[in-house]
């Protein structure tokens with residue numbers, strides 16, 4: 001299911017969208033991120049790499065055997081991403097870092113998909129505010145995976161008693 005965008009970069013839809021739902025999807029109001037920051041306050045919005053017409057969120061990923069950079073869609077519920085370098089592996093966890101200053105993104109709670117999976121937190125303000133942030137699982141292919149979802153972090157916090 002691999003394909004290339006107009007700039008020749010690889011886009012991998014990790015989760016297939018349901019067929020025949022495109023019209024419905026377009027009628028829905030979708031949450032689109034226009035700002036996202038690393039814990040040190042670098043903007044990670046990447047205007048060079050748009051996904052579905054919107055500048056994506058750029059980050060570095062690292063695991064023992066691999067490192068690279070990817071851009072996530074800034075559109076809520078959109079699993080499309082661009083792999084700039086390296087490779088992601090289904091079911092495997094990566095640590096995520098700022099592409100500018102190399103600080104690791106914060107983690108809040110475990111994702112229930114895997115004992116060592118984490119929900120990574122990305123702030124929408126230069127100074128991290130949990131009420132204004134998104135979170136997603138750092139395991140490739142997880143249903144809570146690298147697709148942004150507003151509000152999820154607060155639900156997770158309540159569930160886990162934080």
Ligand SMILES: [Zn+2]
Pocket residue numbers: 038039040041042098099100101102103
């Ligand atoms: Zn940074």
Ligand SMILES: [Zn+2]
Pocket residue numbers: 111112113114117137138139142143144145
């Ligand atoms: Zn997960």
